[in-house]
Amino acid sequence: MESPILGSAASFAENIQGKQQPEVERHVKPDDAAPHSPPTSRLLEGNSEGRSEESLRNGDFVLQSKHKIFLSHSGAQKDFVDLLCDDLEKHHRFPFFDQRSSSLPKGERFPNMILKAAQECQLAIVVVSEEYFLSKWPMIELHAFVQARLTSNTKMKILPLFYGLSVQEFGNNERRARWFDTWEEWAMTDLRINIQEWKESFKVLASFNGIEYNRGFSRIGAYLKTVVSNICKEVGPDIKWDDSHVQGRLSICQAIQERIKQIQSANKSEVCVIGFYGVGGIGKTTICKTLCNELLQEFEGKVSHVELGSESSTKLLKGVLKDLTNTSQELLQQLNEGECKYLLHKDTCKRRTFLAVDNVWDDSLSMEGAKMYLQTPFHEKSVVMVTSRSLETLTSLGISVSDCFEMPKLEHEDAKALFLYHATHGKQFSDYEDQRSIRKCVSLCYFSNGDQGSCHYLPLALKALGVQLSCIGDKPSQWLKILPKVKSFNYFEEEHNPVFSILRSSFDRLQPIDQCLFMDVIMYKPMRRPDIGNLDLSQWLSCVYNEDHEEIESRLWRLKAKGLLEYVDMNSQTIRVHDLYREFAKLESQGKLDKSANFGTRKWVWYEDAHPAELELTPFYGCWQNLTRIATMKKSWPSWHIDRNLEGIEWRYCSNVVVLKLDGLKKLQGDLNLAALKCLRSLDLVDITALDSLEGLQDLRNLTYFRWVQDFNSVTQKPCTCKGKLPSSLKVLQLCVGVLWLRPDIFDNCTNLSKLELYNCAADSLDFSNCLSLQSVVLCSLRSLRTFTGLFTTVSRLQVSCCEELVEIPGLSYLVSLKELHLYGNHRLLKLLDLQRLTKLQVLSIHEMKLLGLGLGSLRQLRKLECTKWPTPTKIPNFSGFEQLQVVDFSGSKVTSLEGVFTGSLSALRCLILRDCTSLRRLPDLSDLRSLEELDLGNSGISLQDEDIRMLAALPLLQPVVVGIRRDSRLDVVKRKVLKWVGASEDQYYQHPPESWLSWTKWEERNLRSLPLEVRSMGW
Template sequence: MNTSSLALATAAAGSSSSRRSSCWKYDVFLSFRGEDTRTRFTDHLSIALRSAGITTVIDYKLKKGENIQREIDRQIEGSRIAVVVFSKSYAESRWCLRELSMIMRCREDQEGKVVYPIFYDVDPSKVRKQSGSIGEAFQKHERDEDPNEVEQWRKDLKASADLVGRNLETTADRREGEFIQKVVGDINGLLKTSDLKEVKHSVGIAYRVEEFSTKYLDVGGSHDVQIIGIWGMGGIGKTTLARTIYSTYRHSFHGQCYLEEVRSKKKNMVSLQEQFLRDILKRPDIKISSVAEGTKEIEKRLGSMKVLIVVDDINDADQLDELAIEHDSFGPGSRIILIARDEQVLNIQKVEKKYKAQTMTDEEALELLSWHAFGNHCPDKEYIELARGVVDYCGGLPLALKVVGRLLATKKSKSIWKSTLDKLRNIPHGKIHETLRLSYDGLSDDHVKGVFLDISHFFINWYGTHVMAILDSCSGFCVESEIKTIQDRCLLDFDSPKFRMHDLIRDMGREIVRAECAMEPGKRSRLWHHVDVTSVLRDESGTEAIRGLTLVLPEKSDEHPFRTKAFKKMRHLKFLQLNYVKLTGRYRHLSKELRVLLWQGFPLEVIPKDFDLRNLLLIDLSNSKLVRVWVDSDQLPKKLKFLYLDHSRNLTQLPDLSKLPHLESLGLNSCKSVSEGYHLLAQLKMLEYLDLRDCNITDDAIVASLRSLSSLCSLLLDGNGFHRLPILSGLSQLTSLYLNHCTSLEAIPGLPTSLHTLEANYCTELEIMPKLPEMSQMMDLRMKDCRKLKDIPNLDNFLCNMRTLHMEGCTSLTATFKENILLKWRGDVIGGLSLSVNDIPRRLCYVAREDGTVEIEVPTTFDYIGGLAVCIIYSSDNSDCTGSLCIHVVNRTQRTRFHIWPMETTVTASHECYLWLGNLTNKKLNLKGGDRVRVLADFTGTEDNHQIKVKKTGVGIVEREFVASDLIDVDYKLVPYESDEDTDEVQPCKRFKVI
């Protein structure tokens, strides 16, 4: 039972108005098993509570008589908090169990009643599960007592054990005196609980509170004043987390204040300052005449006090200045928590640490939805698939899960669930929309808002380089600052090369545009919905207001062609997507302002001459019927930067590429019929990306052209038939080279020093690799199933730089080569080393066999712990078997459990042994000296008859820092930990979608 989650008990202190409120006569009622604790622990606890001024009642103070049960019931009803001391023989007593049932009934009926369990020499999981001595006691009760009453005792015992309290086993090193002081502090905190809103169904909050308190809050640690930020999108649970933290730790400070909804009180700063001082100083008579006076009073009066302050929902750094939120304004050990949607507000202040609020996992989201929709922790059986659809729609956003759950709670039929969800996908719920829109409304000007609306409609999952170039062209100036502003407000995620946006943020943007003219879509600025777009094109009702339009039809659509005249009035159209759409008429009607043309399945053999392409930056005509691209004219796209003609199988010749001097990306994947024009590639001096996969390229077709591409960064040549590559060492900008499935390739003669990534998997004839050049920057090398390859000269000199080396299935590698690799491999973070090897390196001293669990006690002698090195040997009885490696790390001392997915693999030969060796960073695991840790590896996502089996597992402790620890995206998932009993066998896990 985790004490950092104490606020879950605190939440019970304020309940719904429908429950009967009480006028408390006592603070605490003590329930306990007399034979176990009466004269020892409970007596000491009772004295400590009274010494702290807490009115406490205990049953041995009662006078003997016939009405003792009635008197106890009266005392339970009259006590604000019921403290239940669970001990080994607690459940043996019918008296204790009946008393507990009375306590739990009062908890249900009385507003503000709190039940606080203490586990004294008994494991909480044994109480919850009624195992061990608890289970034996119930077996006796079932023989001797009323079965209905026994069943109620079981329910009450489990429900009370699920509440948050304290466990002697895991607190204060079992020192009872210190343990009692902590309990007294908890009770004081509960009695002093402020009128914060109740946290109902606080799914997953315990783990977030624990993470925040351990890594960020540091209560009782540093005496420095610390300012900590919590930021994230609206509705993600920032306030819920902050309230729980505040309620949990407020009693550890001399003064406390929680300032709510500061954004909305911006014009009434004096009253906010008055509340600030009154709450902390406990002086209701404080009056302030001006903002300047208030700021000075805060600085003067609070400078020596240890305070806990939460400032919730700020959007202007000036508000913090007026509240004197500075390190010098408060006493040693103070903690100030700032909550904002905009990270930039936190950057302005001297914030030591910033916590980005995270969306819920799929499991958490399903449980939260279930509480609100079904009043239970899981959905009704027949609604499970529908509930998962709602979880997918809500995207882990707690606000959305609560709102939609309540909306569906009164809907009984599955058809109403489906129709409601369909409606929400088109028109977001008002409360969700308005909450999310606050971040949009806070954007500084219409131009920034326009950039956000463009991205939400058209550019999600696009590469950032493409989007920036397009928006720069549309604006006439660089939009980098606007993109950063949108990102800081949590409206855009740009952590990867692609722009990503939460689905509900996207829907909010689209609803803003829909509302521009709800009844006449042709007058809106952006069109994306199928029905609206087809209506506008059929009716030819488009106007010059339209900035972007997208219509995606299935490949074999029976939709009748639209007339090009439908676009005649759309003079300001800049973004156009018409996948598998057919048009009739003259193409001169399409806008001359177009910057983006996406037309997969383009139906013509050549782009019409009257189609004005002059301002286009990006053209994607993949899967087209093009035979040639365009006819020479003055309207060619001379500004073009990105051209994609992938899977245009009828294309026979490339266009005159000399007419495209600014081209940066060219995609020709699977253009198998192209036989002319490759020599024109040499004209593309600015080309950075070239995709020639599966193009039937032979040895001499493009040799000279490739050598001339001085700006080339990425070259994709997978699936071609050449035997040798040209010497590419002169391409000084090349960082990525892909040669997978080039099954005729025999030799790679030369590589540039700039290369970071080389993939040559399944090159089954490859025998010769070049000696890696000095100053090589190679980080990722993947050469799986190159079965003729014997070694890679000079590779062992660069292993210290590498993150990933996959050479499993390379069965001809020399023993010396493999020994050198295993000896020198460092591998910063999980990227991993994979070889065809059948034993664990000797330096990993903790080893288990046959799916076994490795047990470690981290030595206390290490100066630095960088993490764990993990190695597995695996194989399968079947070939062509795919699975995801999952590593389970259970820290029994810190009571944490991680599931970690470092890689996916495909076994191509049955009974062949493979080795994988990688590192787990301690920035996630947080291992400390003395920790007892268990590690288990298994594979998920495999069918029963194609199971990949772990034959051996080896683990070692790494005493160095992983310099690339933030560069590789590996899924570390913190999952619930209940008790040591639950870790005796670490169960294989199911991998859920990561949001």
Template sequence: MGWKEAMTEVGALKGWEVKKVADGHQGELIKMIVQTVLLELKKKCMVITDNLVMMEDHLNEMTRLLNVGSNDTRIVGIHGMGGIGKTTIAKCTYNKLFQHFECCSFLADVREKVQQYNDLVGLQKQLLTDTLKCCSDITDINSGISAIKLRFQEKNALVVLDDVNEKSQFDWLVGNRDSFGPGSRIIVTTRNKDVLNTLEVDETYEPPLMNHEQSLQLLSIHAFQKKFPPIDYDSISKEIVLVSAVLPLALEVIGSFLWKKKEAIWTDTLKKLKNIPDDQVQKRLRISYDQLNHEQQQIFLDIACHFSGMDKTYAFYMWDDCGYYPEKEINAMCLMSLVKIINVNVLTMHDQLIDLGREIVRQEDFENPGMRSRLWDKEEALDVLEGEMLLGTEKKLVILDLSRSGITEKWKGWSQIKMANKLKVLDISWNHISKLPDEIWMLEILEVLRASSCNLKGNIPSCIERLSSLRKLNFGHNYIQSLPTSICKLSCLQTLDLGCGCNIQALPELPSSLEILHVTLYPKRNLHVKLANLVNLQDLRLSWCSMNLVEIPRYIEKRSKLQILEMENTNIRTLPKEIGALLSLLTILTIEECYKLTEIQGLGKLESLTHLTIRGCHKLKDVQGLENLKSLASLSITACKEIAEIDLLEPSAPLVSSLTILTIEECYKLTEIQGLGKLESLTHLTIRGCRKLKEVQGLGNLKSLASLSITACKEIAENLRHL
């Protein structure tokens, strides 16, 4: 189907007639069609629970206050006590309105990330990545805010800053309203209304408390999985609502705790709630905490103090060592609404529950932090370590995060760390440590050592072999010149990350246990690599390693367990026909800026491949076998300037039912995309900067399409103008 036929079909479906719409101007009609389709299909929603009560009222008020459509740049603040639903309201508002803006970003947990992790730069990068798909070369706060002001001046943006407690956080993240283009909207949530006053926001919204009926409905949804309680529980449910301060969080936690509980538990819970003053929310929440078993309580406190917003992997090291069953216990706490898991592996907890957990730990010893079971404040932890206040607690340390703490190799606390004979995870990233102190090599059961961006120089000593239990080692973004041959004795090592900045000339023989190897050299240089013995390798990423390669080497081809292969800026010239048979488990293949690559063969045999990215391969003219990739879900071909044609399928090709995301950008000689209309599962299609592409056939047949973007395609634009 050509463009004229496609536009005719769309026009017929919508019932628009050029004479009746846009004053008869065809060009204006086309713009209206495109804008309407994109508004309907664009998706970038925040994840929220289905169990919402009273949200329609909140959304109506926020929509009124934001007044989307006016050309002013408006700031609206949501304030109120913790647990009242500020973040949920902001998420729902964001989901409802984001499609009206050119770009959008939701920055969650600003207070926690700044105070606990000092990560303003990380938030700045997230803002730029969310909205503009780049974070430039941000190295500090000043360069970050400069980049934000420069890039957003002409952008119509929607930005949410969740849980702000200081004006400076707003200043460093968005600057001021003049940093954004006309029509932009900024939403700020905070517990402290004074913050909004200092920001001189345009409007404020304090969510009203739920009435009795709404509160009963929320409690019932979590306790009985329906809107109203059974008759036998109606009376006691109403009583619990009366003494629960009608806070959404408290009702959710209490209701989740009471789910499938006997009536005696309900009665006991009601008695406890009646003895708690109205203004003491934490005590209400503690009722659920007190019902946890010992293992669950310890995991709850660990998440509250250390792991909310973090990948659960590191925490599992500790919980496994303690003899807990983390999968089972976390699942139980999720059912009680005490913990949530997002993005598959990330643990999250509401800030009121975090406050509860940390208060419980403070009560262990108000005067001496060194006697508490957990230390989450970095300055407090450093004071304890430097002041020799641990009084034996160092022997209980399992995880120690000293990243971004400002320590050096001369730090006084190293003498304490060497006594931590149970330490399994040590993170000293983003500090100024030119040489790893000898005390580290005494941590014989250490399983994870993260020392990225530490300014490490010179050679890693041979005594690294003492870390016989080491599983993960990260030396990325340093200036290391060599690794010792003794590293091959680390028989448990599974991950070795040598990221950007390493000056390594050669890699010694590595342990056969290795499953993940990332090597990035900058500037680019030859690297001698010994990989023949890595029979367990599953993830291999080589960047800026010229390696004198002209074809896939045999030591890679023999990696039958390899699932991820990424090559960036190497001298590779060809992918052989045999690659499919040799790498049958490969799921992700990325080839970027391999300027000498001229041909890719054998792709059709990669039966497990789900993601294929080819970018910046300037001499590549053809990609053969795409149509036979029966598992491929995502295909991206970018900046391959010599590719003139992309053939996506043949009759009965398996790609028809698998591909969901297709991105083709800056392929300047591309004139034709064959088979596009047969991709019945395609949901996201992006075509950008393909100057010679005249038409995109088959768009009308893409029944699953949810996102469509065709930009900077000169020939297509010319054809549209002549419709």
């Protein structure tokens, strides 16, 4: 070749030297072109075709396939060439070799077939030997190579293999002269032989660098390995998975290869093990196959893709052995799984390989299969890629988190191309309206993966949508009309949804209880309401499943490990789900995924703007035995919400229901009796405003969670009553119903009630004497409530707000377990609070009340103190020794002096808010607050002196101080600069600045004017 072909010599197929070739009858035919010359040196097997002059003249041929490699040899080296051909075929290179029926089919005339293959090949292998240049046919082939290279196939390369002759012997002039003489003898009787052209062809061959067999190769196997290695670098494989339809494959493969190089550079002497994860349908398997194609030449054909679970483990293992080793197919068929594992361990350490272990699940069988491959002693330059639907599965296999990555995302243009490939076979559109319609179609396949701001296109959805729309027509305007009907990606209502059936494989692997948990956190959990208390999701799940919070959290983490949840943080009560799984849960709850299932097999139902007609049917066995979840809700106003009710439902047929959710049924009237729901554990009524009464709750002995809420501002027409008492099983109660009147004895049976929240209801008085387990109480905007009694020392959180008629909180000073106390808007509550005994209090929040009295100095466990809009504050004690105090907020209070309040040991205080303290003239001494980070002096009456600036500048953690009237100005006390916030974009410029200074990205600044200076005048 024009440039040397380099290769490494290593041991290869140790049994080759001792391999016995089968005895065959060899026929030596005289060369009819030169009757007096020595017989041809090409020996043919008895069952091989002869190459006759007659057949050459006739010229009839059928070339079955184009061969990239041509093996040109004399018969004397047939055994070596046979071994070479075998090895190339193991590397998926199928050369033209006259001993293969695939090259010269039986019964066909061969001369022109040989010449055509010689002229069209990409790489011509010439096995150099004495016999080669003394045989007519090899020389005809050589001449064909060179002529094609000069005319039609200029990129052809020629690789001489100096196997029968050394390079020195090849260059011997006397030997060459003997060859030339022989050619001249042939030319006398064969006018087609042009001696000068043949000599030129010979010179061309001599100009190519080749590979010589010499003493450096200890055995023939090492030489073969070097030859095969170099050939594989020059010529790609003949068998590859067709990836022509894979859009964006180059950029995605490049991104993955860059990740591989990063790991390899950090672990130069180790096998590179890399993990990729992503939701089902994102293209993990497709990219594994495409990557195998991309890496074929780099790894000299030793690449393999194994999709766990697609076939038996033994069959998969044999496929890997076939791809990565030189084990014959005949031998593989005889091996059992244990023998296959032995061969895998024995052979893969000898050469670089690429293995993609795809589709690893978190079940024991799949994990065991993946670990078997990962524990294989691969060559140190090998790469093992593992894919799964979740990061946790990869890390549980021992793959480092830093070596695991999300699947690269499909770019918009690639997504559009993939959609059009399936919708129109790649037809392009230039019309603006067509382009607009296509964008709308493609956007249907754009999903959030649960992380804020993180979205991606789903290849599987793009394919399914394209295929279905292609059946409608090839005009984008037609697609747009039916787009609302194909949101479920099953326009033709096939039995198995082409997209969501992929996700079902994950869902069906779950235990029934975990399937319910998955559906609950997505579909059936109570929704957050901005106007009432926060939803405690873990508490609701604990009520529904009768399990403690730790077990619930453990189950949720297992769902995340299986890839069904994207994010779990029960501290913040946050669970994020991929849009596709959210849609799957919705369609599953609506019974749209399994068309073959009848209503009697359904476990959950979800009616959205639809009448629950199936629930009005009579079940065959007298009960919907599998049904455990019911939800019906409105988002629009279809006619059945006005004209029809739920009177057609016999609730006794739903006796196994555990969760019932009725939302937005504002025309639901009369009496709603749920006494027949004996298994009910969670009852969630939202915006049910027209009921006369709610009955039967006292009979629900399993009910642990009950929420009935409506908008604070909803218009009410008539009062509603909750007949009977609440059941003893109840643990969580949240009521926000403006028409609901609460009787004093409603809580008589609630011995297990731990969380109580009452908003906007009506009651004269409330008695909690039997609520022995009560821990959290919220009483907000309760009309007519003058007093309540019976709170036990178990209460740890108490909020009483906007109860206009309330005149006292009996027994407050005895709630010694109280950790949080929130009081605001109770304007008739005038008695000073005695806090001396509440030594466990951590949060004290009082707003617009004259209540703070005795005992503030004894609250040494306090973490947060909020006394806002304090009209007539008493003397505030020194907070020295409040080691836990982190936040103090006196905003809007009439305090005139804070001198001495913050001196001493306050090691935890990080936030001090004095905003709107207009009566405060001097900044107190804050020099001891070494942990202070945030200070808000906005719109206060404070005038800053030069010594105040120096004091604040000495605080090591202090961020720029809030000054001025609005929150968009801050004072950098170190640089003595006043900063004004500038929005990151034009849209944000007129919005409120972020609360935290750390969130500021842009600001303007100006020098601080001369001091003293009022804080209010410092703003821009």
